[in-house]
Amino acid sequence: MSLSDQDAIRIEHDLLGDCAVPRTALHGAHTQRALSNVALSGRPLHPEIIRAFGAVKRACARTNMNLGHLSREVAEAIIMACDELEDGGLGEHIVVDALQGGAGTSANMNVNEVLANRAEEMLGGTRGQYQLVDPLAHVNLHQSTNDVFPTAVRIAALRLLARLEPAIAALQSAFQTHEASFAQVVRLGRTQLQDAVPMTFGAACGAWAEALSRDRWRVFKCSERLRVVNLGGTAIGTGIAAPRSYILSVVDRLREDTGLPLARAENLMDATQNVDAFVEVSGILKAHASNLLKLSSDLRLLASGPGGGIGEVVLPPVQAGSSIMPGKVNPVVCETVAQAAMQATANDLAITLSAQHGQLELNAFMPLIADALLHGIELLTNACDLFRTRCVEGLHPDTETCARHVSTSTATLTALVPEIGYAAASEMARHMREHGTDVFGAAKATGLIDEDRLARLLSPERLVALGYRG
Structure with missing residues (x-):
């Protein structure tokens, strides 16, 4: 070793002997x-x-x-x-x-x-x-890695969850705004990717908002699962090598310092060896990821085309979509959010496997749990913010396309059945298929329902009412 190398290091000593450390x-x-x-x-x-x-x-x-x-x-x-x-x-x-x-x-x-x-x-x-x-x-x-590390993970998760919950709430609010704004826009419902009965675009936004409302409540309640810590339990939860007075007071000190609702576990051995609380919280995050993936996929599908697809939703154009196809704009925000949701779901599996493979008095895989959990929360928070600001707040329905799809689909005739009967509605469907006309043309040609009654049955209020009266 040269003199310059010696100047660059210092020698420390540990259980295994000498160790060179950068000076x-x-x-x-x-x-x-x-x-x-x-x-x-x-x-x-x-x-x-x-x-x-x-x-x-x-x-x-x-x-x-x-x-x-x-x-x-x-x-x-x-x-x-x-x-x-x-x-x-x-x-x-x-x-x-x-x-x-x-x-x-x-x-x-x-x-x-x-x-x-x-x-x-x-x-x-x-x-x-x-x-x-x-x-x-x-x-x-008076500490061990085995009580300090899990406690730090819980504090970190609680702080990150405090950011995720308002991010979900803001995304929910954006959909609720659209629920009111587009309450009069009628669009075709779809099941199994086939035409179904008409609904309103506002009602669709309301359903998306309701799913996020559940996510918000679940995430809010996660603090109950993470607030119990094993600090003071030292190596395996018996508190060995720590004075009782320290064990009984250190969590109180931590709660005062952080302002978090922390509490010492009643059974420190259980809290040291079993990490199922992280699995439970991760499952809640996975549920939110599932909703994010479904919502982003719904919007991506409704915006498909627009010329050759459904084209009922116009997403904010954020960047050019192709290096070869002029004018192409891709739903990149929806696709980004979907990938975040997929990664969060993968993180849940990592956390589950880590918890399952804990042995006896300690789970050796806490680092993987910490990494997957904390990055998962952060990823979902960022996804909610991105989805809201770069996509959801600026989207709007293509009202002409929505109206055309409603009027040309035989599924719309379902709304007429209570008044004109199944047979008459079927006759209108036959006319629409044979003559390539829409529901209004079929009504006029067959005379089975007058224009005023048809307009009333296909009104936004009637389509989203809970059943019919009379």
């Missing part, structure tokens, strides 16, 4: 080994879990200080470092891969080392010396 790095030996051993996805931890780690470690340091387990000087330095981490100032130093073995130990140790070195500097020490602040003896005091 200027805030991380230490454990992180350095993780970078060499488990560089898998090429992606760091989600930024929100890094910030959540700051909140968790700060609550632990404050609790230990208040109980006399940490000196005020050391604790306050750690707390200031935690504030920086939660504010995003130290996020670039959390460098371990998002997917890692050890149930998140590499992530926890990366955080411990960065906070220790930052606090060490604040107290006048040198990075990597750990003479004033130690990653394990001070930053990780």
Whole structure:
């Protein structure tokens, strides 16, 4: 090793012996080994879990200080470092891969080392010396990866869900606006991709909005599934190596610091080894993804053509659709949202498999759960915002195309059956097929129903009424 190489590194010591760490790095030996051993996805931890780690470690340091387990000087330095981490100032130093073995130990140790070195500097020490602040003896005091990492995941998920819920609400509101605006636009309903009875475009928007309303409520209720944490349980939920006073107070401190409705699990062993709550929340996200995929696909289908397809919806043109076909505009926003929904659905499978493969007193696959859950929530939030602003708010029905489809489809005759009977309606259908005319032409030619009665039966109000009277 040359002199310049020696100047660029420092030697730290851990369980496995000496480890060369870049001299200027805030991380230490454990992180350095993780970078060499488990560089898998090429992606760091989600930024929100890094910030959540700051909140968790700060609550632990404050609790230990208040109980006399940490000196005020050391604790306050750690707390200031935690504030920086939660504010995003130290996020670039959390460098371990998002997917890692050890149930998140590499992530926890990366955080411990960065906070220790930052606090060490604040107290006048040198990075990597750990003479004033130690990653394990001070930053990780009375903690285990097995209670810290899942707690951080829950905090991160709660914060992200608080953004998803209003994004769904805004998308719902956009469809509700269209429900009122297009209440008088009659369009053809379709089942099995075949003509069905007429309805209104406003009613279609109302049905889409109702599906999003359910999604919004489900997401809102997710906090009940995630608010219970196992912090204080240490290795397997027995609280071993932590004082009872710390276990009974640390979650209270965390709740006050974050403003989140956190509570300590009644059975810390259960909360440490079983992660079914994440599966439940992921299922709710999958339900929302299913609705997003269906809604975006509906609009994409209704906008198809427009000359050679259904063409009943006009989507906002956001970019040219082809490098060879002039004038082509694709439904790229709908397709983007659909892909986000597909990815969120795939994330649900990853979370389910991870939960199923937990063994005995711990689930080793928490890093995959964290990565899939947090990125899934963020992806769906972005999809809702994109769908609303770049597609839904600016769409409108093509009223002429809608009217033409209604008038030329024999399915429209269903609305006449209560007044003229099935046989008469069938006679009008035969006339429409044989002469290529629409329902109004058939009515005039057959004389089976007068123009005023026909207009009344095909009015928007009558088509979406719940049955008929008299």
